[in-house]
Amino acid sequence: MTQNNPLYIGLDLSTQQLKAAVINQNLQTLDIAKVEFEVDLPKYKTKKGVYQNGKEIVAPVAMWLDAIDLVFERLSQNKRVDMSHIQGISGACQQHGTVFWNDKAANLLNGLTQSNAHKTSLAEHLAESLAWKLSPNWQDHSTEEECQLFEATVGGKNQLAQLTGSKAHHRFSGPQILKVKRRMSTVYEATKRISLVSSFVASVLAGKLLNIERSDVCGMNLWDINTQGWNEDLLALLDSSSDKSDIKKKLGPIEMVNRPMASVSKYFVNKYGLNPDCRILPFTGDNSGTILSLPLEANDVIVSLGTSTTALVVTENYAPSSIYHIFNHPIDPKSYMGMLCYCNGSLAREMVRDQVNQKFKISDKSWDKFNEISMNGVPLGLSELENGAIEYKLGFYFPLGEIIPSVSPVTRRVVINNKDNHTSAVIENIKDGKWQIPTDDVVAILESQALSIRMRLRSMMTTTNKLPQRVYFVGGASNNDVICKIMARVLKPNEGSYKLDMADACVIGAASKAVHGCEIADTKDSSKQPSWNEFFKGRWNTELQIVEPWKSEDEQTNITYQSINWDNVLEQFELAEAQLK
Numbered sequence: 001m002t003q004n005n006p007l008y009i010g011l012d013l014s015t016q017q018l019k020a021a022v023i024n025q026n027l028q029t030l031d032i033a034k035v036e037f038e039v040d041l042p043k044y045k046t047k048k049g050v051y052q053n054g055k056e057i058v059a060p061v062a063m064w065l066d067a068i069d070l071v072f073e074r075l076s077q078n079k080r081v082d083m084s085h086i087q088g089i090s091g092a093c094q095q096h097g098t099v100f101w102n103d104k105a106a107n108l109l110n111g112l113t114q115s116n117a118h119k120t121s122l123a124e125h126l127a128e129s130l131a132w133k134l135s136p137n138w139q140d141h142s143t144e145e146e147c148q149l150f151e152a153t154v155g156g157k158n159q160l161a162q163l164t165g166s167k168a169h170h171r172f173s174g175p176q177i178l179k180v181k182r183r184m185s186t187v188y189e190a191t192k193r194i195s196l197v198s199s200f201v202a203s204v205l206a207g208k209l210l211n212i213e214r215s216d217v218c219g220m221n222l223w224d225i226n227t228q229g230w231n232e233d234l235l236a237l238l239d240s241s242s243d244k245s246d247i248k249k250k251l252g253p254i255e256m257v258n259r260p261m262a263s264v265s266k267y268f269v270n271k272y273g274l275n276p277d278c279r280i281l282p283f284t285g286d287n288s289g290t291i292l293s294l295p296l297e298a299n300d301v302i303v304s305l306g307t308s309t310t311a312l313v314v315t316e317n318y319a320p321s322s323i324y325h326i327f328n329h330p331i332d333p334k335s336y337m338g339m340l341c342y343c344n345g346s347l348a349r350e351m352v353r354d355q356v357n358q359k360f361k362i363s364d365k366s367w368d369k370f371n372e373i374s375m376n377g378v379p380l381g382l383s384e385l386e387n388g389a390i391e392y393k394l395g396f397y398f399p400l401g402e403i404i405p406s407v408s409p410v411t412r413r414v415v416i417n418n419k420d421n422h423t424s425a426v427i428e429n430i431k432d433g434k435w436q437i438p439t440d441d442v443v444a445i446l447e448s449q450a451l452s453i454r455m456r457l458r459s460m461m462t463t464t465n466k467l468p469q470r471v472y473f474v475g476g477a478s479n480n481d482v483i484c485k486i487m488a489r490v491l492k493p494n495e496g497s498y499k500l501d502m503a504d505a506c507v508i509g510a511a512s513k514a515v516h517g518c519e520i521a522d523t524k525d526s527s528k529q530p531s532w533n534e535f536f537k538g539r540w541n542t543e544l545q546i547v548e549p550w551k552s553e554d555e556q557t558n559i560t561y562q563s564i565n566w567d568n569v570l571e572q573f574e575l576a577e578a579q580l581k
């Protein structure tokens with residue numbers, strides 16, 4: 001397809017919302033539309049996009065279908081772009097979640113390619129296509145038994161990490177699928193095909209079942225990254241037959257190249273004015289999409305402050321460990337994505353914000369008071385006692401069970417009393433008086449989230465001081481300069497922390513993936529096809545596209561931060577964290 005003004009869509013279906021961005025070939029954003037599940041689709045009665053029942057956390061699949069309709073309706077009603085110029089669509093979706101299709105799914109999806117399909121909604125049309133109306137969410141913690149089976153099968157967590165890039169995690173698709181097989185056998189028996197959230201959205205757009213993609217498959221604990229194939233021993237947990245044909249059919253083949261997989265279905269052509277030649281490219285995970293939003297160098301770190309907090313690096317070195325994740329890079333076959341993922345990110349910060357607002361009788365959800373307290377707060381709540389000892393505060397705020405460290409819901413406040421900065425500190429649980437709740441929690445939550453990242457990033461950095469070269473903040477909470485600033489002071493105390501001058505990195509990464517995939521397909525001479533790094537040349541201007549708004553630091557705070565013995569603080573942080581259950 002040739003177009004004078006080719007445009008591309010990126011979609012980001014994350015925990016709390018679906019976003020769509022339209023960009024041009026130069027990666028300039030022309031329009032963004034959003035659907036917030038709790039607000040825009042109240043009939044599903046989700047809280048922050050999910051249903052929670054103890055350790056089980058799920059989302060309704062029909063809500064996502066309604067969100068897809070609504071986001072396209074909003075884009076087409078905005079009239080900021082000509083929808084018929086859209087040449088390619090890719091996406092990046094919350095990771096690990098699975099959609100269980102039944103034997104009617106292929107036909108019902110195919111029905112979307114009929115010219116009259118648009119007369120109904122996606123949710124109505126596909127209502128009978130699901131073996132289970134819910135999808136496990138990445139915040140779920142209910143698969144402890146299944147995780148143990150996964151690790152035992154290959155000889156332990158380190159072995160599983162060596163093979164699949166991660167130790168067993170509650171949220172990973174393999175343990176979640178095994179849970180469905182063991183505890184919901186009727187659903188499993190009715191399941192013909194299993195999509196990840198990413199391949200589910202791609203399939204709906206194409207009107208046919210599309211494959212899981214090379215990076216998102218690494219969030220399943222089933223894919224052997226060394227051989228780039230399914231691990232037969234792990235598949236055997238799901239299918240005891242000698243050829244594992246049932247589970248292999250359910251999972252389908254894996255899409256290893258970023259190239260068009262199908263054309264958009266007639267449903268979107270007739271209803272929203274898309275061009276029938278518009279191509280659907282492989283959809284990836286939201287973190288994998290985020291690393292596609294800018295050119296990254298070794299030791300650059302993206303800190304994504306979405307519902308989850310993640311720290312992301314790109315490396316050519318496959319050095320798996322049970323303390324972090326390694327995924328295939330979504331485009332570059334020579335690279336990998338390293339990741340830390342925290343469950344208690346934005347929602348834990350919102351909890352502290354709400355407690356602060358309640359104390360100060362502020363009825364709305366404003367961040368103003370939280371920000372004011374952060375700005376006036378003393379780093380680490382440091383104070384010098386009369387006997388020369390130094391006291392400082394560390395807090396752990398996990399209203400949901402945490403991934404790193406793997407603990408049940410807990411809030412813990414500790415004061416470190418550190419004579420002469422010596423490591424033999426006394427760690428006390430907080431008693432009344434030393435800790436002002438909730439005001440002292442404000443700096444403590446931001447610093448402790450950043451300390452945990454700094455501590456764990458060390459094993460992924462190759463710089464001599466084990467600090468990142470640059471830190472880029474992205475995701476919802478990166479709109480808040482104060483949050484970025486406090487976290488930046490811990491992660492990169494001198495300089496070199498930035499935020500992207502773009503609304504939503506993940507959705508832009510997804511849209512950029514669409515541009516790249518279409519260009520590769522349209523460049524017949526393979527020697528002229530741009531590698532992922534070459535792709536950014538001429539389309540990315542660091543001076544313009546990243547900003548460092550927190551540079552003008554108050555001098556006194558700066559001095560305090562730089563004089564902190566961080567190794568000592570990290571040591572105490574690690575000790576305090578190890579005491580969490």
Ligand SMILES: Nc1ncnc2c1ncn2[C@@H]1O[C@H](COP(=O)(O)OP(=O)(O)O)[C@@H](O)[C@H]1O
Nearest residue numbers: 014015016017306307346367475476477479480
């Ligand atoms: N100005 C702000 N200050 C602090 N947090 C914010 C601000 N704006 C958005 N957020 C946080 O961003 C989160 C949503 O992040 P986002 O990346 O959009 O979500 P998702 O993970 O669903 O993609 C919200 O839960 C909210 O707490």
Ligand SMILES: O=C(CO)[C@@H](O)[C@H](O)COP(=O)(O)O
Nearest residue numbers: 014015094095138306307308
């Ligand atoms: O579980 C992970 C990554 O392993 C999460 O990062 C999810 O992918 C959800 O992301 P957001 O909704 O926070 O973007």
